[in-house]
Amino acid sequence: MPELAEVEYFRKQWDPGLGGKVETVLTHPKARIFRDIPAAAVRKGLQGRTLERSSTHGKQMMFEFSDGAWLGLHLGMTGKLFTADAGYEPVKSDHLVLVSGKRQLVFSDYRMFGKLTLDVSEDGSSPDWWANLPPRTLDRGFTKKYHAVFVRRFPRTPIKTLLLDQRGFPGIGNWMADEICWRLQIPPQTPSGKLSNEQVDAIWKMTRQVSRDAIRVIADDWSKPPNSWLFNHRWKDGGTCPRRGCKTDLQRADLRGRTTCWCPICQR
Ligand SMILES: [Zn+2]
Numbered sequence: 001m002p003e004l005a006e007v008e009y010f011r012k013q014w015d016p017g018l019g020g021k022v023e024t025v026l027t028h029p030k031a032r033i034f035r036d037i038p039a040a041a042v043r044k045g046l047q048g049r050t051l052e053r054s055s056t057h058g059k060q061m062m063f064e065f066s067d068g069a070w071l072g073l074h075l076g077m078t079g080k081l082f083t084a085d086a087g088y089e090p091v092k093s094d095h096l097v098l099v100s101g102k103r104q105l106v107f108s109d110y111r112m113f114g115k116l117t118l119d120v121s122e123d124g125s126s127p128d129w130w131a132n133l134p135p136r137t138l139d140r141g142f143t144k145k146y147h148a149v150f151v152r153r154f155p156r157t158p159i160k161t162l163l164l165d166q167r168g169f170p171g172i173g174n175w176m177a178d179e180i181c182w183r184l185q186i187p188p189q190t191p192s193g194k195l196s197n198e199q200v201d202a203i204w205k206m207t208r209q210v211s212r213d214a215i216r217v218i219a220d221d222w223s224k225p226p227n228s229w230l231f232n233h234r235w236k237d238g239g240t241c242p243r244r245g246c247k248t249d250l251q252r253a254d255l256r257g258r259t260t261c262w263c264p265i266c267q268r
Contacts, residue, residue: 002075004058004137004171005214009222010081011054011061017083020100021050022065031095032112033079045069045118046098051105057133058170068124076113082106136170137211147204148197155193159203161256162192169207175231176214178261180206182230187267188260234261241266 002010025046029039049065056062061081063071073079084104090097093110107116119127135141150168151159163169163177172180181188184206186199195203217223225231230250233239239250241263248265 001077001173002059002079003173003176003214004056004211005218006222007059007061007075007171008056008215008219010075010079011056012219013081013083014051014054014063014105015083017051017098017100017103017105018053019050020103022046022048022098022100024099026090026094026097026099028092028095031109033076033095033107033109033115036115036117042071042096042116042118045120046071051098051100056171057130057136058166059173060130060133060170062126062130064126068121070119070121070127070130072117072119072127072130073107074115076109076111076115078111079107079109079114082108134167134170137172137207138215142204142208144201144204147207148200151192151195151200151203155191157192158189158255159186159192159195160188160260161258163203163207164258171211172207174258174260175234176210178234179210179230182262182267183210185266188255188262230261 025043027034027039027043034042046065046069049067049069052064052066054061054063059074061073063073065071084106086102086104088104090106094106094108096107096116098105121127135146151162154162160177160181163172163180164174178188180203184202217225228242230242233242233250237252241248241250243263243266246263246266248263250261251264252259252261254260
């Protein structure tokens with residue numbers, strides 16, 4: 001599932017359409033991505049408007065159009081955005097296509113766990129659900145104190161599981177949560193209430209570091225992270241710990257429903 005850096009990467013894929021007016025909106029009305037708003041309302045709402053700017057918030061994306069139209073997108077498991085030229089013929093999994101001049105902005109999602117919303121406001125202000133999202137891990141509002149208060153609210157939750165909670169850690173997903181625990185040498189199963197204050201602060205710092213690293217490497221051009229990260233070693237059985245001098249076989253197990261990978265030596 002796309003995490004904050006992958007979402008940022010996909011957001012940029014519609015940048016060629018900035019400043020362009022949407023002439024035609026093509027949809028698959030029965031696609032499940034239209035479960036929160038009918039496709040007809042999206043067609044009507046975006047027709048004739050200009051794409052002005054876009055941003056991400058964790059796993060959410062927002063595309064702002066002229067005259068106060070706000071298109072929120074969530075990629076789900078397999079959602080993708082791309083820009084195609086005028087000759088492109090949309091395929092079955094392209095559920096939303098915005099035709100603008102010589103370009104087509106495409107939202108494609110073959111498994112359809114993704115979804116979208118459209119809000120149109122008279123005064124141009126952002127929809128409440130967007131304005132009320134918690135601070136992003138790289139926002140000023142994501143302070144050490146704010147983080148510690150959140151972590152201490154869930155003493156029985158394993159720290160890995162808590163790092164996946166979008167209320168506290170928007171955009172952190174499975175690989176980033178494993179990366180944070182591994183870099184800090186904290187066992188992912190550790191109940192949050194057992195963490196020392198120093199560990200809680202270290203998790204705050206590392207969450208920001210891994211967020212920055214992920215954006216730097218992945219968000220521009222989908223580069224592969226370096227081999228010194230857990231990232232390249234965690235996906236399948238047989239990976240070894242990349243920490244210098246360790247090389248222990250990594251362990252993988254289900255933790256509260258999510259596959260979790262850790263080093264049994266470094267994270268004892
Ligand atoms: Zn190790």
